[in-house]
Amino acid sequence: MCLAIPMRxxxxxxxxxxxxxxxxxxxxxxxISKEVRLEIVDHWPSVGDYVIIHAGFAIHSLxxxxxxxxxxxxxxxxxNMPEELLCR
Numbered sequence: 001m002c003l004a005i006p007m008r009x010x011x012x013x014x015x016x017x018x019x020x021x022x023x024x025x026x027x028x029x030x031x032i033s034k035e036v037r038l039e040i041v042d043h044w045p046s047v048g049d050y051v052i053i054h055a056g057f058a059i060h061s062l063x064x065x066x067x068x069x070x071x072x073x074x075x076x077x078x079x080n081m082p083e084e085l086l087c088r
Contacts, residue, residue, distance in 0.1 A: 004054040005029060005074070006067040007036075009045045016044040025058060027051065029071070 007027035014023035016038075023038035025045060036051075036058050038044070043061035045051050050067030051058035062070070 003074070004052045004059065006050050006062055006070045007034075007053050008067070009047055009049045009051060011047060012038070012045060014038065025051070027053060027058070 007029040009025050010028050010033065011026040013025070014021040016023070019039065024035050025038055026033055026035055034053075036053050036056055038058050041051060041058040041061060045058065045061055050062040050064060052060040052062060
């Protein structure tokens with residue numbers, strides 16, 4: 001099973017109206033940074049926005065309150081997961 005993870009946008013490259021450019025954002029969560037594609041995101045993000053990431057793509061923009069709530073729920077889930085079910 002794959003989870004879609006909310007991450008904060010730290011940089012954006014490309015033009016939302018020009019698919020011939022590289023449409024990439026750098027995102028961060030808990031000190032982990034990665035580049036993701038923006039071609040299918042529902043709303044073009046700005047630096048500081050939150051997006052849901054799945055399979056290397058930003059797929060959905062979130063308001064900060066919603067993103068922080070999702071992050072807290074994922075942390076709670078991980079903290080209460082039986083050890084044998086955790087992938088480490």
